[in-house]
Amino acid sequence: MEKTLWIIANWKSNKNIGEALEWLAVVGPKLPRNEKLKVAVCPQFTELEELKKEVQVGGYPLLVGSQDLSPFPQGSFTGEESAQTLHQFVDLAILGHSERRKNFGETDEMVADKAKQALENQIIPLVCVQDENTPVPEGVKLIAYEPIFAIGTGTPDTPDNANKVSGEIMAKNENVTVLYGGSVNSENATAFVKQENIAGLLIGKSSLDAEEFVKIVTLCEELV
Numbered sequence: 001m002e003k004t005l006w007i008i009a010n011w012k013s014n015k016n017i018g019e020a021l022e023w024l025a026v027v028g029p030k031l032p033r034n035e036k037l038k039v040a041v042c043p044q045f046t047e048l049e050e051l052k053k054e055v056q057v058g059g060y061p062l063l064v065g066s067q068d069l070s071p072f073p074q075g076s077f078t079g080e081e082s083a084q085t086l087h088q089f090v091d092l093a094i095l096g097h098s099e100r101r102k103n104f105g106e107t108d109e110m111v112a113d114k115a116k117q118a119l120e121n122q123i124i125p126l127v128c129v130q131d132e133n134t135p136v137p138e139g140v141k142l143i144a145y146e147p148i149f150a151i152g153t154g155t156p157d158t159p160d161n162a163n164k165v166s167g168e169i170m171a172k173n174e175n176v177t178v179l180y181g182g183s184v185n186s187e188n189a190t191a192f193v194k195q196e197n198i199a200g201l202l203i204g205k206s207s208l209d210a211e212e213f214v215k216i217v218t219l220c221e222e223l224v
């Protein structure tokens, strides 16, 4: 396979620090060292520092990401995590997830401001879109196609349709890499990444189980 594959764990509001470190102790040593495979974990903010430290101590080939960041720079914005501060712990940030758009009123404009903050602070923005019509902020190169009906429902999109929509997203936005997310597990993961226009996976529920996540990564590694 020519393409590089991204496998990204989105833990959402799950796992305390003990559980996070237990997961890392299982997953870290089993991650393949393959430059065509980029694996990342996105815990809650409170776990970032410790997890990043343990990844470095273990020398694991694992990127660390946040699930959001502030649309503002450092300053008087109570409760927000600025990209400038997060930069010391994270390589990437998931932005505009549908759960944020739905539960926290996040708009396309806010997502664009967040992407700008990420880019200015050397954090890779991973922007989630519902389909080819969701605007992709300038400078964003990594996108996750996440149809709402597939998120956390156990009913993924079909690999064929996900490939088609990913192709449309690529046609509308220059030089972007598209991942698929929504009810991915070890049974269906390879069917998605085998598709021409899909360069990886954003995984929620199945990423919480260390063994299941390792299984997905291992299956994907066999393809690159």
Ligand code: PGA
Binding pocket: 010, 146, 150, 151, 152, 153, 154, 181, 182, 183, 184, 202, 203, 204, 205, 206
């Ligand atoms: P899911 O979540 O894998 O639990 O469907 C994916 C996501 O929301 O990123």
